[in-house]
Amino acid sequence: MDPRPGRSDDEAERQEDSLQRRLSEAEATLDAIRSGAVDALVISSPHGEEVIHSIMDMGSLGDSLFNQVAQPIFIIDKSYRIIRSNKSAQELCDGNPVGTLFSDALQLRPAITDGGTQSTDFMGDWIRQPRHISALDVFLDHPVLGMRFYLLDANPVMLSWEGLQGGIITLMDITERKLAEIHMTVKGGQLRRQFNLMKSISDNIPEGLLLLDEDQRLVFQNPAAMLMLGITESELPGRDLAEIFRVETESGERIDISRMQADARDKGDAATQRGILLGWDGRRRPIQYSYYPVKDFDDSRSSILVLSDISDRLSSEKQLLLSMEKQQQSQKMEAIGRLAGGIAHDFNNLLLVIMGFTDLALMELHPETHLHGNLMEVKKAGEKAASLTSQLLAYSRKQVLAPNIRPVNGVITDLQKMVSRLLDENIRVQIELSPENLRAEIDPAKLQQVLVNLILNARDSMPRGGSLWIRSGRMEVESRDISGMVGEIRKESGDGLPPGSYAYLEIEDTGHGMDESTLGRLFEPFFTTKEFGKGSGLGLSTAYGIVRQLGGFFQVFSTIGKGSTFKVILPLADANAKARPETPGLPGTRPVNGKGKRVMLVEDEEVVRRFLAKILKENGYYVIEASNGEDALGKLPLPGSQLDLVVTDLIMNGMGGVELAGELSRLRPEVEILFISGYAEDQHKLPLVAGSNPHFAAKPFSADEFLAKIRDILEGKTRPKPVLSE
């Protein structure tokens, strides 16, 4: 124990100071050695004398100093052989490398190779030069440690009194830093790839991208944006957004986008508007623009403006609207057609009864009586009503046509006489017939109805007289032709008249002509430009229905104040096609006698059934009545017993006509069947009896017509009349 603690403390402090000083001096010495600034070391010999040693030849002090250093240090002689190394150098070499050549002990390679020289002798003649090598980037593929990176310092040691001695090499491990650098390089590569990807996206998308900084200055723009802005890169600098991005409404009002931007920023959400972009190049482009506020990584508020050219979109939207309008129109027409057809069907059933019972009553009355006269008026009114329903059915294309291949000119020549009676004297008529004998599949009576209708319209358009041409001719269509196709026709014909050979019938007038809106609704049923009460509005729609049912088209050309031309276009019949032999229509009134023939009458509409049954009975037929298919089968006379004919409605509550016919063909195949229906198109639903069409009669028909039809069937005179529609 020290009795004088004060002095002892001082002493200790002094010793510590001295030690500190020695240590820092040792550190400074090492530092100097490493940097090649030291020639030699002064080492005390065992005899207490100071000896100057070159640093390659130091004693225990040198060793202890060396071993404190974490960095590998090698001391080599002038032939590059290792003569001394410290502890970390020995660890690196996995043993004491003394005696081996430095280049053999460590396979160091320069990390940066110029021109790819991978020589291990990269230090060259540095001792003999003598050359100081500082912070050389090298690496080592170590068998245990893996890839290590070092900074190499190499200093030749030359003492004047001893001459060339060799050198000292120190290595500083920078593997961690290097790996981080490599990582950064790799990451840099990824960033570059990402950047390239982003660039190729922004260069190629059709949307314009504008990146704006906090002060609405343009930071980035892609090529599409410049195209839309109508500006080149050289014109951009120094211009702010408001200058290059000017939008206005369709009506030409300037749009201030700052409100939209503020809104978007407040909500933190995108905002989108449409407008006309006034390009720097003076062009106007309809665009949609979206504004996206963006928060950068440094929290600054930049934003993106995305521009889309919507010219195409607008025009396709317009087209969509247009086609929707067309579709609506077509749906409307279809609905009217269905309605008309439906009403006509029910109406026909009623007319059948009215006219039928009237016929029956007339038969019982003497023609001279007052009641007979009255009933004749009822019958006339009924016939008018039937003609009206037949027009409606024509429009809805459900009327019965009897088309056959006939000369087109015939329609006009048959009409010629009537024309002069239809027109006033102040209208000059010129008929120009095709010199060619053009033939088409037509129903002459119906087609005449079409022409009469057109002629009457022409007449009405020329109250003060004018000229009217009636023409026929041939036309060849090479590619789809939509000229003159108004309203519904254009829609129905798809893209217009399909290519092919056609015959046409044309009515041209010098009347007042029609405007666009009239042309658009020309063929609508109940559409009329005539005064109330003067036209039914069914004329042209009926004509249209007939022509379409014949597979034809209308072309209409009109100029206000100049006149109109209506062309009925019909597909030309094959020159080799043969006309079917003329078949008699419904025969005229002729006395009939059932002579005890047995007829089964199947009809669910009681009034109709009662009426038909009455007619048949009064004419000598034996009648079995049934209200539908099932009822009929139940009442069917056994095979062997007499049954001459089954008259059946097509559509009934319960089993219908077609199904019944199927059963009958099994049970009583020899029995003839007559189908009756209010729809002409129902005929298509009829079962085909081998080689021929089934018997069919469309309601309404008169009692005489009905009886004649039955008589013909039973006498085997008639095969079913060919009926073509659509």
Place this chain on the structure above:
Amino acid sequence: MDNSSTDNAATVSRENDTFLLKLYVAGQTPRSVAAIENLNRICEVHLHGRYKLEVVDLARNPEQARIDKILAIPTLVRSLPTPIMRIIGDLSDTEKVLMGLNIRKL
């Protein structure tokens, strides 16, 4: 402001201090020569007229190393003003030398 009154006399040399410097070298090695040249230049610039420089060649008199406890060569020792300071190396880094000798840069 009077610098001398605020500076620490123990660590910062005064304007009128005379520097006693000893440079230990061993023969005419390139580093010894460089060290002598560097030191002369620094002293002329920064300590003009107030230094004494002695160059000691330990190759001739190794025992001289004992006086200043020299470890490596070349070493510069500042004997005065106290405390004693040492700089090892060829003195090529002027900044480092000025800092090591505690000389205010002029």
